[in-house]
Amino acid sequence: MELTGARWRKSSRSSGNGGACVEVADNLPGVVAVRDSKDPTGPTLTFTPTAWRAFVTQISHRA
Secondary structure, eight states: OOOTTOOOEEOTTOOSSSOSOEEEEEEETTEEEEEETTOTTSOEEEEOHHHHHHHHHHHHHHO
16 A cells, blocks of 8 residues: 555544554545554554544544
């Protein structure tokens, strides 16, 4: 998956102390990418926008 041009943003739940940080790029057509902010050149997970919305909805109800 080509992620050139991805604009990464940290989760609003991430702390500023270098802890468990997740970044999301949702500006690319047809894909939402997720990565570990401590390893920006490492692996990413990709979702369709529909699958990402379903995931976020599910975790929002559990928080």
